[in-house]
Every structure is written in structure tokens, then in C-alpha cells.
Amino acid sequence: MAITIADLKKAMLAIDLDEEMVSRLDPNRLLSEQGFDSIDYPAFAVAVEERYGLKISDAEALRLKTLTDFERCLNAKV
Amino acid sequence: MNKSPAIAPNLAARLLLPNLARHPDKIAYHCAEESISYRQLGEGAFRCAGLLRARGIGPGDRVMLALLDSPVFVAAFLGITLIGAVAVPVSTSLTAETYDYLLADCTPRLLLASPSVAAIGGFPRNRVDCLICGEQLAGVWTEMANAPIAAAAIGEDDPAFMLYTSGSTGRPKGVPHRHGDLLEAADRYAAQVLGMKKEDLALSASKLYFAYGLGNSLAFPLAVGASAVLHPGNPLPGQLLALMARHRPTLFFSVPTVYAQIIRSVDAPHLHLPMRLCISGGEALPAALVEEWRRLTGLELLDGIGSTEMTHNFLSNRPGDLVPGSAGRPVPGYEFRIVDDDGNPVSAGVAGHLLVRGPGAALPYWHLPEKTAETMLADGFLRTGDVFVEQDGRYYHRGRSDDMLKVGGQWISPVQVEEALRNHPAVADCAVAAYRVGGLERPAAHLILRPGNTPGRPLERELRTFVATRLPEYMCPLVYRFVDDLPRTPTGKVQRFRLKQ
Numbered sequence: 372m373a374i375t376i377a378d379l380k381k382a383m384l385a386i387d388l389d390e391e392m393v394s395r396l397d398p399n400r401l402l403s404e405q406g407f408d409s410i411d412y413p414a415f416a417v418a419v420e421e422r423y424g425l426k427i428s429d430a431e432a433l434r435l436k437t438l439t440d441f442e443r444c445l446n447a448k449v
Numbered sequence: 450m451n452k453s454p455a456i457a458p459n460l461a462a463r464l465l466l467p468n469l470a471r472h473p474d475k476i477a478y479h480c481a482e483e484s485i486s487y488r489q490l491g492e493g494a495f496r497c498a499g500l501l502r503a504r505g506i507g508p509g510d511r512v513m514l515a516l517l518d519s520p521v522f523v524a525a526f527l528g529i530t531l532i533g534a535v536a537v538p539v540s541t542s543l544t545a546e547t548y549d550y551l552l553a554d555c556t557p558r559l560l561l562a563s564p565s566v567a568a569i570g571g572f573p574r575n576r577v578d579c580l581i582c583g584e585q586l587a588g589v590w591t592e593m594a595n596a597p598i599a600a601a602a603i604g605e606d607d608p609a610f611m612l613y614t615s616g617s618t619g620r621p622k623g624v625p626h627r628h629g630d631l632l633e634a635a636d637r638y639a640a641q642v643l644g645m646k647k648e649d650l651a652l653s654a655s656k657l658y659f660a661y662g663l664g665n666s667l668a669f670p671l672a673v674g675a676s677a678v679l680h681p682g683n684p685l686p687g688q689l690l691a692l693m694a695r696h697r698p699t700l701f702f703s704v705p706t707v708y709a710q711i712i713r714s715v716d717a718p719h720l721h722l723p724m725r726l727c728i729s730g731g732e733a734l735p736a737a738l739v740e741e742w743r744r745l746t747g748l749e750l751l752d753g754i755g756s757t758e759m760t761h762n763f764l765s766n767r768p769g770d771l772v773p774g775s776a777g778r779p780v781p782g783y784e785f786r787i788v789d790d791d792g793n794p795v796s797a798g799v800a801g802h803l804l805v806r807g808p809g810a811a812l813p814y815w816h817l818p819e820k821t822a823e824t825m826l827a828d829g830f831l832r833t834g835d836v837f838v839e840q841d842g843r844y845y846h847r848g849r850s851d852d853m854l855k856v857g858g859q860w861i862s863p864v865q866v867e868e869a870l871r872n873h874p875a876v877a878d879c880a881v882a883a884y885r886v887g888g889l890e891r892p893a894a895h896l897i898l899r900p901g902n903t904p905g906r907p908l909e910r911e912l913r914t915f916v917a918t919r920l921p922e923y924m925c926p927l928v929y930r931f932v933d934d935l936p937r938t939p940t941g942k943v944q945r946f947r948l949k950q
Contacts, residue, residue: 401713404714410922416886417884427887430740432886432887432888
């Protein structure tokens with residue numbers, strides 16, 4: 372089953388990222404430009420790894436800059 | 450106090466006077482909208498020195514600095530060391546309790562503080578004379594004359610400054626350093642390894658109150674007659690990139706966590722940066738980060754390792770001689786041993802505890818003879834607490850000998866975080882260990898709950914909020930795991946290393 376942007380936003384809410392920020396996220400814009408701070412990023416990466424039982428490599432972690440990047444990367448692994 | 454015979458250079462004199470003689474009108478520092486020449490920096494330092502003298506502060510007396518990065522910090526540091534007093538720079542984002550501890554520990558005659566620090570709720574103003582200083586040099590100590598003040602004579606073992614570093618119990622340890630220590634680092638690392646020259650312009654995202662930043666932004670530029678950019682605010686990627694575009698630094702110093710944030714803040718396939726060198730320190734630099742930085746910027750990211758105890762880097766990669774994932778080769782003048790638990794040298798290619806000996810090693814820890822005896826050995830070697838492997842003259846970091854974490858370049862003591870967690874009524878026991886995400890370490894809490902408490906997100910939320918009121922943000926666990934038991938030795942001691950992920 373494909374992982375959608377909506378799924379990823381749910382994962383963000385599940386770890387208590389700011390509801391307003393999450394709802395307004397443009398999947399194609401940099402997360403760092405939309406209020407995602409230095410704690411949010413690793414928290415989200417961990418949450419996603421655990422939710423889907425997947426591992427994000429060190430190299431991938433540096434290239435997953437938008438929600439669409441995450442969506443593409445995770446679906447390629449599933 | 451006992452003074453050793455005067456045979457050492459005065460740090461402030463050595464950093465200031467050659468520049469005043471050679472190029473007094475050259476800009477030493479850019480900060481916000483100000484550009485400060487060496488002449489103006491010198492005048493600020495002399496005003497500060499005069500102010501201290503007027504208050505009866507003299508050689509050996511501590512003067513604490515809780516100042517944001519700005520020319521005021523630099524001038525204050527120089528003024529203090531000029532008269533032979535001991536500068537004690539501390540972080541500007543500590544809790545009131547920690548400031549109280551530090552003030553009681555080093556008993557400074559005076560505290561120079563930024564307004565934001567003095568405004569912290571519960572700040573112990575009554576413990577010490579306090580002078581609030583802003584970031585503009587022209588606006589501070591204006592009642593004092595700009596006239597030069599003679600440098601105090603300095604003995605070889607007289608301390609110039611003291612930095613605090615975190616210990617395994619979480620209690621900060623005072624690390625005093627001689628006048629010569631920063632000069633050694635400037636010569637051996639900045640000049641010989643980085644090739645730093647007067648034409649360089651340094652930008653350090655790491656602040657002046659860290660040994661790393663103190664070298665990068667203060668000792669190194671002044672020692673070679675170069676210039677630096679200072680940024681009082683937080684090292685946010687957008688602001689750092691704006692400073693790079695505006696001032697065009699030739700050297701950029703930061704920590705892996707910040708490099709990763711910069712990378713993620715850029716969506717262009719290539720980033721054109723003005724630097725000739727990018728340096729990383731403070732925590733282990735993942736190979737993937739070196740490779741991605743090169744892909745994005747075309748620049749080498751030079752990892753090195755040092756410690757507050759050794760003043761600055763003792764191992765480093767070099768321009769044109771870089772292996773991603775390694776901490777590089779010895780900085781000239783440093784010797785190493787890699788030993789097993791019994792202190793015997795290990796065979797080649799085997800991991801062991803890294804010991805280092807060389808110039809710039811600290812004086813004994815402040816009022817901590819046992820800690821000193823544990824760490825600073827009789828033959829002059831220092832236990833770094835790091836585990837390393839050496840291969841073909843290059844050194845590779847393999848973790849810590851103790852359970853300490855380094856996150857975003859800052860020490861985290863598991864004991865300190867665990868103590869905070871244990872104060873919560875739902876927690877029976879816990880252990881804090883490293884969790885690696887994106888190649889960088891974050892703290893993870895493993896908790897055994899008291900009967901009647903249900904693991905799950907609501908309790909996790911409660912614990913997060915609870916911990917956030919007791920610890921600085923970077924110490925708060927990223928991950929919470931509820932467990933039935935913790936790995937222990939036969940004697941019941943928790944084995945945190947087995948919880949690492």
C-alpha cells in the first residue's frame with residue numbers, strides 16, 4: 372500500500388508537531404522554510420522509520436528536504 | 450597567589466599589539482551593522498582593563514562573561530587577560546540554577562552579562578557584581594579612557610581563561626588554561642593545518658564561549674592578523690547563508706548538525722559559497738555528510754577533533770588530504786596512545802581509548818583533584834574519553850569510553866537527564882543512551898514505569914513537557930521507549946551502551 376502525503380502528515384500529528392504548521396505544509400516546498408525546526412526534522416525521521424519499519428540512510432536523510440521527497444523515498448523502499 | 454616567574458607572553462598583548470602596530474585601521478570584526486577596526490578593538494579592551502583595575506580586580510581574579518558573540522565579548526576577554534585576571538566565558542543559554550552553580554564554583558569578582566542573560570527568571574544577581582553589556586563596542590565602558598594599559602607580567606602556569614565542560618554527572622568542570630594555550634592552537638592548528646593568514650575572514654557558527662569558537666573567532670584571527678564575522682543570534686541556516694553572502698568569509702566553522710540543517714535548507718542543486726575551507730568539529734561527522742556537502746558546494750568539509758581540555762583540535766583532516774569518516778591526522782606537536790582498559794597499547798587497527806599529549810593541555814580541573822587525577826596522567830597524557838582506531842596514520846572515531854553523548858556539539862550527561870526523568874512519579878527507573886538518526890546522535894530515553902502507569906503517547910507527551918521544564922532543549926530526549934527492564938551487569942549496574950541505536 373502506497374504511503375501518501377496525507378499519511379505523512381498524520382505521522383507528524385501523531386508526534387505532536389504543530390497542527391497549524393502541518394496542515395499548511397506544501398509538499399513541494401522545503402520543510403525548513405515552513406517552520407520545520409532542528410528538532411522537528413529528526414523527530415519526524417524517527418517517527419517515519421518506526422511507523423513504516425524502514426531505515427533512512429545517512430545520505431538519504433540529507434536529501435529528504437520536502438514531504439514529496441519523503442513520499443518518493445519511502446514508497447521506493449516499501 | 451603563588452606566581453611562577455614571568456616568562457610567558459601575555460595572551461591579550463600577543464593578540465592585540467602586533468595588530469595595532471601593523472594595521473590598526475584594518476577591520477578586525479564585522480557584527481550586525483558594525484565594523485570594528487583593530488584600533489577600536491584595542492581601545493575597547495583598554496577601557497575594560499581600566500574598569501577592572503578601578504574595581505580592584507587584578508591577577509588571578511576571575512571575571513565571568515555571559516555574553517552573546519560580539520566585539521564586546523572579544524574586547525572584554527582581551528581586557529581581562531591583559532591585566533592578568535582570568536576570563537571565564539560561559540554559555541548565554543543556561544538555567545538560573547546552572548549560573549548559580551558556576552558563580553559559586555569560580556567566585557568571580559565581576560560578571561559581564563548580556564541583557565538577555567540577566568533577564569532570565571531567577572538569575573542570581575545577588576551572588577556577584579554584574580555589569581550588563583550590549584553588543585555595540587562604542588556603547589560600553591564609556592566612562593573609561595581609551596588610553597593603552599600595560600600588559601601584566603605572566604608566569605608560565607598562570608591561567609588566562611577558564612571554560613566549563615560537562616562531566617558524566619552533569620556537573621560542569623572548570624578547565625583553566627594558560628596564556629600560551631590559545632597561541633599554541635593558533636600556531637599549530639590555524640596556521641600550520643588550515644594555512645590561516647591575514648587575508649582570511651572567519652565565520653564560526655559555534656559561539657565564543659566554546660573552546661572551538663574561542664579559537665575560531667578570537668584567537669585564530671587575531672593571532673594571524675585576519676578578520677572575523679560575529680553573529681550574536683542563533684546559528685539558523687538562513688542567517689548563516691545571509692552572512693556568507695554579505696561578508697564572503699574564507700573560512701567557515703561549525704558542527705555537523707548545523708551543516709545538515711544548511712543542506713536541508715537549500716533546494717538548488719548547487720550552492721556557491723565564498724569559503725576556501727569548511728571545518729567541522731564538536732561531534733562525529735558522518736561520511737555521508739562530507740560527501741553531500743562536496744556534492745552541493747564543491748567544497749571539502751574538514752573534520753577534526755579536539756577538546757576543551759586540549760584547547761582546540763589535536764587531530765584534523767587537511768585541505769587535499771581528507772578521508773570522509775575519519776578525524777584525520779595528528780596536528781603538529783601532538784602525540785597519541787590508543788590503550789585497552791588496563792592502559793596497555795593495543796595492536797595496530799584495534800580500537801581503544803585515546804590518550805593525547807601536547808601543547809595547550811589544561812591546568813588541573815578547578816577544585817577537582819580526583820577528576821584531575823583520573824583524566825590528566827602523570828606522564829602528561831590526557832584521557833580524551835574517546836574510543837579510536839588508527840590506520841595508516843589516520844584516526845577513526847568509534848565512540849566514547851564513557852556513556853556521554855555529544856549532540857549538536859554539546860555534551861549531554863545521561864546521568865543528568867535520567868535524574869530529571871526519575872523525578873516524574875510515573876518513572877521507576879530509566880537509562881538515556883544515544884540514538885543515531887541521519888548519522889547524528891540524539892538522546893533516547895528508555896523507561897521502566899511504576900505499576901499503574903500506562904505506556905503510550907499521552908504519558909510520553911507528559912514526560913516531554915516535564916523534562917522540558919527541567920533541562921535545556923538539546924538535552925531533552927528525542928525518543929521515548931517504554932521497556933520492561935534495562936540491560937544490567939551481574940551487580941545491577943545499567944549498561945547504557947547496550948541501548949545504543
